[in-house]
Each structure stands twice: as structure tokens, then as C-alpha cells.
Amino acid sequence: xxxxxxxxxxxxxxxxxxxxxxxxxxxxxxxxxxxxxxxxxxxxxxxxxxxxxxxxxxxxxxxxxxxxxxxxxxxxxxxxxxxxxxxxxxxxxxxxxxxxxxxxxxxxxxxxxxxxxxxxxxxxxxxxxxxxxxxxxxxxxxxxxxxxxxxxxxxxxxxxxxxxxxxxxxxxxxxxxxxxxxxxxxxxxxxxxxxxxxxxxxxxxxxxxxxxxxxxxxxxxxxxxxxxxxxxxxxxxxxxxxxxxxxxxxxxxxxxxxxxxxxxxxxxxxxxxxxxxxxxxxxxxxxxxxxxxxxxxxxxxxxxxxxxxxxxxxxxxxxxxxxxxxxxxxxxxxxxxxxxxxxxxxxxxxxxxxxxxxxxxxxxxxxxxxxxxxxxxxxxxxxxxxxxxxxxxxxxxxxxxxxxxxxxxxxxxxxxxxxxxxxxxxxxxxxxxxxxxxxxxxxxxxxxxxxxxxxxxxxxxxxxxxxxxxxx
Amino acid sequence: xxxxxxxxxxxxxxxxxxxxxxxxxxxxxxxxxxxxxxxxxxxxxxxxxxxxxxxxxxxxxxxxxxxxxxxxxxxxxxxxxxxxxxxxxxxxxxxxxxxxxxxxxxxxxxxxxxxxxxxxxxxxxxxxxxxxxxxxxxxxxxxxxxxxxxxxxxxxxxxxxxxxxxxxxxxxxxxxxxxxxxxxxxxxxxxxxxxxxxxxxxxxxxxxxxxxxxxxxxxxxxxxxxxxxxxxxxxxxxxxxxxxxxxxxxxxxxxxxxxx
Numbered sequence: 001x002x003x004x005x006x007x008x009x010x011x012x013x014x015x016x017x018x019x020x021x022x023x024x025x026x027x028x029x030x031x032x033x034x035x036x037x038x039x040x041x042x043x044x045x046x047x048x049x050x051x052x053x054x055x056x057x058x059x060x061x062x063x064x065x066x067x068x069x070x071x072x073x074x075x076x077x078x079x080x081x082x083x084x085x086x087x088x089x090x091x092x093x094x095x096x097x098x099x100x101x102x103x104x105x106x107x108x109x110x111x112x113x114x115x116x117x118x119x120x121x122x123x124x125x126x127x128x129x130x131x132x133x134x135x136x137x138x139x140x141x142x143x144x145x146x147x148x149x150x151x152x153x154x155x156x157x158x159x160x161x162x163x164x165x166x167x168x169x170x171x172x173x174x175x176x177x178x179x180x181x182x183x184x185x186x187x188x189x190x191x192x193x194x195x196x197x198x199x200x201x202x203x204x205x206x207x208x209x210x211x212x213x214x215x216x217x218x219x220x221x222x223x224x225x226x227x228x229x230x231x232x233x234x235x236x237x238x239x240x241x242x243x244x245x246x247x248x249x250x251x252x253x254x255x256x257x258x259x260x261x262x263x264x265x266x267x268x269x270x271x272x273x274x275x276x277x278x279x280x281x282x283x284x285x286x287x288x289x290x291x292x293x294x295x296x297x298x299x300x301x302x303x304x305x306x307x308x309x310x311x312x313x314x315x316x317x318x319x320x321x322x323x324x325x326x327x328x329x330x331x332x333x334x335x336x337x338x339x340x341x342x343x344x345x346x347x348x349x350x351x352x353x354x355x356x357x358x359x360x361x362x363x364x365x366x367x368x369x370x371x372x373x374x375x376x377x378x379x380x381x382x383x384x385x386x387x388x389x390x391x392x393x394x395x396x397x398x399x400x401x402x403x404x405x406x407x408x409x410x411x412x413x414x415x416x417x418x419x420x421x422x423x424x425x426x427x428x429x430x431x432x433x434x435x436x437x438x439x440x441x442x443x444x445x446x447x448x449x450x451x452x453x454x455x456x457x458x459x460x461x462x463x464x465x466x467x468x469x470x471x472x
Numbered sequence: 473x474x475x476x477x478x479x480x481x482x483x484x485x486x487x488x489x490x491x492x493x494x495x496x497x498x499x500x501x502x503x504x505x506x507x508x509x510x511x512x513x514x515x516x517x518x519x520x521x522x523x524x525x526x527x528x529x530x531x532x533x534x535x536x537x538x539x540x541x542x543x544x545x546x547x548x549x550x551x552x553x554x555x556x557x558x559x560x561x562x563x564x565x566x567x568x569x570x571x572x573x574x575x576x577x578x579x580x581x582x583x584x585x586x587x588x589x590x591x592x593x594x595x596x597x598x599x600x601x602x603x604x605x606x607x608x609x610x611x612x613x614x615x616x617x618x619x620x621x622x623x624x625x626x627x628x629x630x631x632x633x634x635x636x637x638x639x640x641x642x643x644x645x646x647x648x649x650x651x652x653x654x655x656x657x658x659x660x661x662x663x664x665x666x667x668x669x670x671x672x673x674x675x676x677x678x679x680x681x682x683x684x685x686x687x688x689x690x691x692x693x694x695x696x697x698x699x700x701x702x703x704x705x706x707x708x709x710x711x712x713x714x715x716x717x718x719x720x721x722x723x724x725x726x727x728x729x730x731x732x
Contacts, residue, residue, distance in 0.1 A: 390560070391523060392560050393560045393562055395520075395521075395522050395523065395544060396556065396559070396560040396562070397562075397570075397574075398521075398543065398544035398545045398548070399520050399521070399522075399544045399545075399547075399548055399553075399554050399556075400548055400570075400571075400574035400577075400578075400630065400634065401545050401548035401549055401574050401575075401577040401578040401581065401634070402545060402573060402574055402577050403545050403577065404543070404545070406573070406577065410562075410565055410570070410573065411562065411565070413564065413565070414562055414563055414564025414565035414613070415563075415564055416564070417563075417564035417565075418563075418564060
């Protein structure tokens with residue numbers, strides 16, 4: 001069967017062919033969990049655009065990438081040499097850097113350092129073999145089934161990743177960076193890396209997930225990050241999504257903040273042909289504060305989908321969401337933000353803001369803020385906007401000698417700044433600025449979309465007025 | 473330096489400039505005065521190249537070149553500067569960075585080396601003092617949350633940093649307190665030189681008490697209906713524009729001063 005035929009048949013399909021589920025060394029509970037997850041995928045199939053949460057993101061091109069490699073090889077290493085891989089990695093963002101290549105930890109590319117307060121970083125493969133009890137609850141976290149097949153596939157197939165274990169009171173100042181690199185050449189086209197952060201009471205750490213991809217044969221990153229926080233823990237989390245535009249990126253972030261804990265997650269998405277950055281926060285401990293922000297810069301041929309669910313189930317929690325999108329070319333951005341305030345979650349303070357900028361007349365952004373409130377005594381606010389560059393501002397900059405292209409770039413970077421300014425001062429913000437400006441130059445503000453109108457105010461200006469009008 | 477001949481300009485189907493002619497020589501300061509709706513701001517925007525004004529007839533020569541054929545940034549590179557009546561707020565773009573980017577764009581266009589951040593900081597500090605602008609405004613987003621007076625000072629600051637050869641000030645004096653007005657006047661005076669020209673577009677005589685123009689023009693109904701020396705401004709202040717607007721079109725030509 002060709003990969004494409006297999007893909008089409010896989011919705012839903014009892015015959016869906018999957019790679020071996022896990023490792024021979026898996027404990028019994030894990031094998032059971034994996035089989036259950038695989039059975040769920042076969043029974044329910046992959047999401048279709050008829051499903052509300054997948055309305056804007058077609059999964060069909062993703063399924064054209066075979067889950068099982070036809071060659072039957074099991075080699076997990078890419079064909080690239082270590083030095084070439086190092087070139088792809090870019091600047092280090094923390095004292096500790098763990099590098100995963102195509103879903104498998106690459107110790108020879110990683111840099112470790114002793115962590116204070118008994119904090120440990122374990123390879124997930126080892127943790128599953130040595131002390132699986134800590135992880136058991138994570139695999140069975142979702143008792144009510146799976147939201148979609150990709151999430152279930154992670155439970156069925158994830159074998160490697162990183163476990164960041166922070167004992168109570170451990171404070172790790174230096175960011176912990178996990179690089180997740182997709183490089184062509186490995187036998188496996190799908191990877192299911194998993195990052196688990198177990199933050200003990202009053203512990204503190206910063207975790208950066210840095211997704212990078214080398215161009216070439218399309219691959220699928222299907223990553224899952226789980227953050228469990230005890231009382232008063234603080235975790236600051238980043239996702240830098242610069243996967244190859246030949247490939248597909250699915251990341252899912254599941255957070256359970258404890259009582260009076262602080263969690264933040266900041267996303268910068270520039271990569272992948274289809275990038276979906278899912279966030280689910282279950283506020284089950286009182287008085288927790290969470291902050292989610294994201295900036296997606298979506299160029300020609302790209303889709304960036306951002307489904308965010310903040311579930312206020314405990315009283316006194318505060319949540320903030322700020323998502324900004326810029327779409328150029330025929331790029332398409334989606335913000336699908338959902339806040340639920342459950343009965344009894346009194347004193348909830350929830351805010352959600354989504355602002356988007358279209359820089360071409362073929363670009364599209366769909367924004368769908370949703371607010372469901374079942375409690376009294378809550379403060380909830382949400383707002384969403386989709387707009388274009390202000391022609392008055394473009395003219396103001398041009399009248400000072402700044403070119404049309406540069407004026408647009410300045411205005412867009414000004415729009416994006418609000419999110420990037422939230423990134424911690426230092427290497428992470430510098431890296432974010434670098435990624436964002438490269439993406440804006442390369443993809444969002446393409447010459448095709450950004451051709452300067454004919455001299456304005458001149459005789460030809462009726463035509464230029466029409467051009468500017470169309471770009472609005 | 474600037475020659476405007478029979479300029480007609482419209483926005484949509486409405487003609488706003490109806491055969492405007494004006495000449496400004498290097499080294500001169502001209503004031504263009506007129507009632508609301510006479511076309512003052514349209515003139516400023518057409519000279520700077522703003523959409524969506526449409527020029528239907530006439531021409532504008534700047535140093536002999538066709539100004540209307542140039543993009544706004546080309547006009548800026550050639551030395552044309554417009555101080556906006558309503559400066560635009562640009563969130564997320566720091567004032568200092570914006571102004572350095574602009575200066576370096578002009579310098580590149582003129583074949584000069586770019587100016588580095590440290591050197592620029594000195595220049596900006598010096599000009600900030602000159603326009604009595606709070607230095608902290610340089611680190612804020614361009615005009616974002618600035619008061620009316622701060623925005624106008626910022627325009628004058630940009631003018632002094634970018635050193636235009638032809639500066640057009642579009643009602644920069646309107647809504648200003650006496651201190652800010654004095655700063656605008658100081659800025660114009662410091663720009664005044666044998667090689668530069670200034671066009672002050674204004675509704676009031678107030679600014680002209682501080683900057684004495686070489687020529688004063690009255691704009692009404694989309695063209696210059698009268699020109700004269702500085703004394704014309706005082707006359708307008710005393711009698712208002714009402715007489716001019718009431719005049720029949722045929723009688724206006726007699727009032728237009730000799731072309732320079």
C-alpha cells in the first residue's frame with residue numbers, strides 16, 4: 001500500500017499500521033496503556049475538518065507521511081554527521097542543553113551541568129525503565145479518553161524524552177533547554193518526544209523547548225509536554241517553534257498548576273508547514289496564577305493553529321492570555337481560545353486577548369474566543385481583533401525616509417513586540433528577536449505582497465490608492 | 473527651490489486644490505495662511521506624497537525635479553520634511569530606534585556612512601535639549617501616549633535630526649501653549665539658513681510673532697489668493713478671512729501679489 005493510500009484509509013481504520021508500541025522493557029501498566037491508546041486511534045481515527053477544533057487545520061497532508069517506514073529499517077540516527085547537526089542547533093539558551101534528534105535523545109550533542117537543590121534531568125527512556133511509578137499517573141492522566149488521535153499516538157508510541165524532576169524547594173536559575181531537532185535521514189518520519197516537568201512544592205525552574213528542523217523529506221513532530229506542579233511551585237516555559245517548513249509540528253502542553261503556584265508559557269511560532277500548538281491548563285489548586293502568551297508569524301504556505309483551553313476548576317485563580325498573530329502570503333493563523341470557569345471557581349480572574357495583523361490580502365486569521373462561566377463572583381474579559389497595517393503609519397515612516405518595505409517591517413515588529421517583551425531578558429529574548437525578524441523578512445513581508453505603491457500624491461496615485469486599499 | 477504651478481488635487485471626487493501656484497526660494501521662510509477647509513493640509517500632504525490625494529493638473533518642481541513623481545521616501549532623501557499636524561502613534565517601535573533608522577535611511581540614500589548607536593545617542597541628546605523634550609520620551613514608543621505638546625516637540629526634534637532642505641510645518645503651532653510654541657519657533661529659526669527653505673502652514677498669526685516670515689500667502693478655495701510681506705499676517709489677524717472668502721473669483725487675481 002502506498003503511504004498516501006494508507007493515510008486516506010486511516011480515518012478511522014482498524015487496519016491502521018503502527019510501529020511497535022514502546023520498548024520490550026516497558027512495565028506492564030505502560031504496555032496496557034499503549035495498547036489502549038493504539039486501540040483508541042484505530043477506533044476513532046484521525047480528526048477531520050468537520051470537527052470544531054480542527055475546522056481550520058486539515059490533517060490530510062500530515063497523514064501522507066507514513067507512520068511506519070516502508071523500508072523496515074529501525075535505524076534511529078539521521079544520516080547527518082554530528083558536526084552538521086551542531087551547525088543546525090544555533091545559540092545555546094541555557095546552561096543545560098538536552099538535544100533530541102528525531103525524537104531520541106542524543107547525549108553526544110547534549111550539554112549537562114550539575115543542578116542545585118537535588119534537581120535532576122533524566123532521560124525518559126531510563127526513567128521508564130528504572131522508576132516508572134512517577135510516570136504512571138501521567139500516562140493514565142486522561143481517564144476520559146483522548147481529545148484526538150495525535151494525543152493518543154503519543155501515549156501509544158512515545159518512548160524517549162526528558163524528565164525534569166524538581167524536588168521541593170529546588171530553585172534552578174539557569175534555563176533548561178531541550179532542543180527537539182528534526183533532521184532528514186532517519187528511518188522514522190514521525191517522532192513523539194515527551195517532556196515531563198515534575199515541580200515539587202516551592203521549586204522553581206525555566207524550561208525552554210526549542211524546536212528546529214532541517215529542510216528535506218517531510219517529517220512529523222508530535223510532541224507532548226506535561227507539567228505537574230505542587231503548591232507554590234514556579235515554572236516558566238517557552239516554546240520556540242522553528243521546525244522546517246517542509247514538515248509538520250504538533251505540540252501539546254498539559255499543565256496542572258498546584259495551589260498558589262505560578263506558571264507561564266510563551267510561544268514563538270515561525271516554522272512548519274502546519275504548526276499546531278495546543279495548550280491545556282487545568283486549574284485545580286486554589287490561588288494559582290498562569291500566564292500564556294504566543295506570537296505566530298505565519299508566512300506563505302503555512303498554517304499556525306493555536307487551541308488554548310484554560311479550565312478554572314478551583315477558586316481564586318488568575319489567568320492571562322495574550323496571543324498575537326501576523327499572517328502574510330497565503331498564510332493562515334488560527335486562535336481558538338477557550339476559558340471555562342466551573343461552578344465553585346469563585347474569585348476567578350480570567351483574561352484573554354488575541355490580536356492579529358494581516359499583511360497580505362490573501363492571508364487569513366480565524367479567531368474564536370470562547371468564554372463559559374458557571375460560577376458567580378468572577379472577573380472575565382476577552383477581546384479579539386483582526387486588522388491591517390495602518391496606511392497612515394506607513395506614510396509617516398516613509399515621509400521620514402524609511403522605505404516602504406522597511407516601514408512595514410518596523411510596524412509589524414512593533415506589533416509583535418508586546419509578546420516578545422514578555423520573554424525573559426537575555427539569550428531567550430535575543431533568540432526570539434532573531435527568529436522573529438528573520439521570519440518577517442523572509443516570509444511574511446515578501447516582495448510580492450509588499451511591492452511599494454506607485455508614487456503617492458503623484459499623477460499615478462489613483463492606481464496606488466487602489467493598491468493600498470486592497471492591502472488594508 | 474520649490475515651484476508649484478497650477479496645482480489641482482482631489483480626494484475622491486472633491487477637488488481641494490484648484491490651481492495653486494507658489495514659489496519658495498532657498499533661504500526663505502514662507503507662511504501659508506488660510507481658513508479651515510481652504511486646502512492647507514492637502515497642500516502639505518500632496519507635497520509629502522500622501523495617499524489618497526490625486527493630482528489632476530499642474531506640477532511641482534523641487535530643485536527642478538518633478539517632485540510628484542517621487543515616492544515619499546525619495547522626497548525625504550531629497551531633503552523634504554513634513555511636520556505632521558497629527559503625528560502618528562506607533563506602538564512597539566522605540567522613538568530612538570525609529571529616528572536612527574530614519575536618519576540612516578536618509579544617509580544611505582545620500583551615499584553617507586550610517587551613524588552608530590552611540591554617536592546617534594549624543595546627537596539625539598543634543599537635539600532633545602534644544603527642543604526641551606523629556607529625554608525619556610526617546611525610549612518610549614513613537615508618539616505613543618505623548619501629550620499634544622510632546623508630539624509637536626517630537627516632530628521638531630525629527631526635523632532637527634534629519635536636517636531637511638525644505639521643511640513644511642502643517643499647523644505645528646495649533647493647540648500649543650506658549651512654551652511649546654517658543655520651541656517650535658526656536659526649531660524653525662535654527663533650521664533657517666541660506667540653503668534651506670521653510671513653509672509654515674498655519675491658521676493663526678501666533679507663530680509668526682516668533683518667526684518672522686519672508687513672505688505670507690493666503691490660501692482660500694484651493695489657491696493662493698493673496699501674497700505679501702509679514703505685515704499681511706497682522707492684517708489677517710485683525711480682519712479675519714471672511715472678506716477673502718466673500719470675494720468673487722474674478723476679483724481675486726488682482727489681489728495676488730507679484731510672483732517672485
